[in-house]
Amino acid sequence: MSIPFQEPVPEAARLSPRLLLIDPIRVLPSLLVPLAGVLVAGGFSPRSFIWAALGVAGSVLYAVVRWATFSYTITAGRLELSRAFIGRSTRVIPLERIRGVDVTTPFLHRLLGLAVLKLDTGAGGDKQEGELDGITVEEAERLRAVLLSRHHAVIAPERQARPAAPHDHVFLKVPRAWLRYGPLSGAYLFTPFALVAGAVGLAFQWGGELGLDEDDAVAVGEWLWGHPLLLIGAAVVLVVLMPFLGAAMYAFFNWNFVLFGRGDHLVAERGLINRRVVSLERRRIRGYEIAESPLERRARVARLWAVVTGLGDSQTRGQLLPVAPRAAVGDIAAEAVGPFSEALRPHPPAARRRRLFRAIAPWVALALVMYALGYALIGVAATVLAVAGIALGLDRYRSLGHTYDGTRLSVRSGSLRRAQAVVERRAVVGWTIEQTWFQRRAGLVTVIAGVGAGSGGYKAIDAGETQAAAFAAEVTPDWMAPFLKR
Amino acid sequence: MRDALRDPANQVSPRARSLWFAEAVIVTVLLVVGLVLLSMWMTGWEFLPQWLLDRTWVAALAIGLVLVPFVLAEPVVRFAVHRWELAADVVYARSGWLSRKWVFVPVSRIQTVDKAQGWLERFFGLATVEIRTASYAGSSTIKGLDYEVAARLAEELSRRAQELRDDAT
Numbered sequence: 001m002s003i004p005f006q007e008p009v010p011e012a013a014r015l016s017p018r019l020l021l022i023d024p025i026r027v028l029p030s031l032l033v034p035l036a037g038v039l040v041a042g043g044f045s046p047r048s049f050i051w052a053a054l055g056v057a058g059s060v061l062y063a064v065v066r067w068a069t070f071s072y073t074i075t076a077g078r079l080e081l082s083r084a085f086i087g088r089s090t091r092v093i094p095l096e097r098i099r100g101v102d103v104t105t106p107f108l109h110r111l112l113g114l115a116v117l118k119l120d121t122g123a124g125g126d127k128q129e130g131e132l133d134g135i136t137v138e139e140a141e142r143l144r145a146v147l148l149s150r151h152h153a154v155i156a157p158e159r160q161a162r163p164a165a166p167h168d169h170v171f172l173k174v175p176r177a178w179l180r181y182g183p184l185s186g187a188y189l190f191t192p193f194a195l196v197a198g199a200v201g202l203a204f205q206w207g208g209e210l211g212l213d214e215d216d217a218v219a220v221g222e223w224l225w226g227h228p229l230l231l232i233g234a235a236v237v238l239v240v241l242m243p244f245l246g247a248a249m250y251a252f253f254n255w256n257f258v259l260f261g262r263g264d265h266l267v268a269e270r271g272l273i274n275r276r277v278v279s280l281e282r283r284r285i286r287g288y289e290i291a292e293s294p295l296e297r298r299a300r301v302a303r304l305w306a307v308v309t310g311l312g313d314s315q316t317r318g319q320l321l322p323v324a325p326r327a328a329v330g331d332i333a334a335e336a337v338g339p340f341s342e343a344l345r346p347h348p349p350a351a352r353r354r355r356l357f358r359a360i361a362p363w364v365a366l367a368l369v370m371y372a373l374g375y376a377l378i379g380v381a382a383t384v385l386a387v388a389g390i391a392l393g394l395d396r397y398r399s400l401g402h403t404y405d406g407t408r409l410s411v412r413s414g415s416l417r418r419a420q421a422v423v424e425r426r427a428v429v430g431w432t433i434e435q436t437w438f439q440r441r442a443g444l445v446t447v448i449a450g451v452g453a454g455s456g457g458y459k460a461i462d463a464g465e466t467q468a469a470a471f472a473a474e475v476t477p478d479w480m481a482p483f484l485k486r
Numbered sequence: 487m488r489d490a491l492r493d494p495a496n497q498v499s500p501r502a503r504s505l506w507f508a509e510a511v512i513v514t515v516l517l518v519v520g521l522v523l524l525s526m527w528m529t530g531w532e533f534l535p536q537w538l539l540d541r542t543w544v545a546a547l548a549i550g551l552v553l554v555p556f557v558l559a560e561p562v563v564r565f566a567v568h569r570w571e572l573a574a575d576v577v578y579a580r581s582g583w584l585s586r587k588w589v590f591v592p593v594s595r596i597q598t599v600d601k602a603q604g605w606l607e608r609f610f611g612l613a614t615v616e617i618r619t620a621s622y623a624g625s626s627t628i629k630g631l632d633y634e635v636a637a638r639l640a641e642e643l644s645r646r647a648q649e650l651r652d653d654a655t
Binding site: 076077078086087088089090091092093094095096097129130309428429430431432433434435436437439440445448449450451452453456457465466468469470472476478479480481482483484485 | 487489490491492494571573574576578582584585586587588589590591592595596597598599600601602603604605607608619620621622623624625626640644647648
């Protein structure tokens with residue numbers, strides 16, 4: 001299929017030379033501090049002026065070099081950004097992969113008729129994906145048209161073809177009774193301590209205005225230290241308050257949680273006073289993630305997030321349900337993504353040894369050092385933690401697993417926060433297999449499915465070597481087949 | 487992994503050994519010089535016991551001696567481990583030294599292709615190709631390539647990435 005496409009002149013273009021005015025102005029503030037120092041320390045001697053002039057000249061030179069060494073080219077369906085000074089680098093971005101173009105005009109740029117053009121390719125990570133800082137506004141508009149012309153021709157029909165989902169269909173209104181599960185997640189349990197810390201902070205902040213100073217604070221501290229029973233009592237009260245205040249805080253944020261469909265969006269609404277509304281485009285949802293603490297597992301409840309492409313801060317914004325019974329979690333996950341019931345395949349016994357070693361060994365080492373140094377109390381505490389590590393390590397091993405049901409893959413790990421991710425095969429953009437020196441001794445690897453959504457990668461930790469390669473090959477046979485040993 | 491995956495077809499440039507050696511030497515020298523400077527500075531620390539003050543140079547010497555075998559081994563091991571291949575429109579690259587990493591990046595999911603050459607790489611006539619997709623776990627950095635090879639690979643990858651339609655993500 002050929003797309004009508006206005007081919008631009010394929011010659012390297014530079015940023016506008018007007019940019020040379022911006023950079024020196026922008027660096028000036030960073031020069032002011034040392035400059036002031038030079039002027040103050042050196043007085044009005046000629047030398048200080050020389051230093052100041054050298055600083056300005058340096059920034060101008062830097063700006064000129066940056067400008068002169070950078071160029072961009074649009075040619076044969078791709079954008080090339082290149083920089084060449086001592087080192088050389090070229091970034092090639094196929095125009096087809098450009099998802100969005102963002103033109104902004106900061107204050108200085110606006111004065112000079114310049115603009116910043118940022119490219120969104122959907123490439124992961126925090127690295128800049130592509131930026132043209134300092135082209136004329138007209139050039140920015142021209143480039144936007146050129147860069148996006150293909151994109152629209154390809155994407156637009158696809159959008160129209162999708163049937164509209166039913167309007168405002170409520171999937172779940174979370175009953176008040178479920179609020180009691182809130183404290184099980186653990187996150188809200190520390191509310192009392194957070195409140196006390198906040199109160200102490202406020203006291204310090206306002207104390208000065210009420211005529212109290214550090215001596216008073218020290219006096220209060222000493223008085224408290226002199227009454228240990230009072231301190232212990234306060235600590236006990238705080239600990240007793242943990243579940244209650246935690247529940248109250250949880251209820252405050254998750255009051256009347258409603259999940260409903262509006263058009264082709266999933267909308268989650270919650271909150272007692274501030275209603276927080278997050279809407280997720282359904283066609284961008286690629287999977288889900290379920291997390292449970294040990295307490296939640298015992299109570300058969302869990303938390304649920306959607307794995308969505310192009311959604312930053314997915315841990316808070318992707319939340320589909322507050323702490324809810326497993327059955328409800330399963331229903332909503334099936335509704336949002338699709339049913340998944342495939343059993344997880346366990347990892348080799350070597351993985352159990354590794355989980356146990358990692359859960360126990362640090363505490364044993366700490367205990368030995370503390371006994372040797374004569375801190376018996378800390379030694380005992382470390383020994384207790386080492387014993388607890390046996391249960392933790394075994395549970396961590398039981399959590400490990402991965403599977404594939406033909407359309408979705410799933411991986412699970414963790415104990416105190418056991419998390420299972422279920423991700424569609426089409427969301428996978430690549431594989432990474434990692435092996436540390438210790439894993440190599442044990443014949444294990446960590447296989448990571450690269451996904452352009454959610455956290456970016458979903459790990460099957462400590463899988464067997466052959467198992468890991470077979471897993472990747474099962475999910476994406478076309479990609480892996482040429483590299484497998486038969 | 488020897489039973490599961492075959493080696494990628496291509497080795498990196500033999501000059502990459504020189505690059506890794508130079509990098510390791512630079513890091514080691516900086517570390518040892520830093521420790522020597524620290525030990526010279528520490529002689530003024532009255533609160534430390536005298537036996538320690540007399541021997542502040544030991545740390546610099548010990549670190550230097552411990553690192554020497556690593557500096558010598560790293561280039562050789564890396565040259566054996568680092569390999570790459572472009573087959574069936576998938577980039578397969580292996581890297582690592584004490585640890586290992588295998589990366590598979592299908593060309594159809596590539597978002598950007600970078601070809602970069604730092605000043606040390608330029609000195610040895612080497613370059614790095616960095617391939618990025620929408621995920622960190624689907625992105626690969628191939629170091630130590632001959633400059634011509636890197637240029638050809640980057641060109642080939644961006645050409646194929648344009649031809650193949652990205653159907654998902």
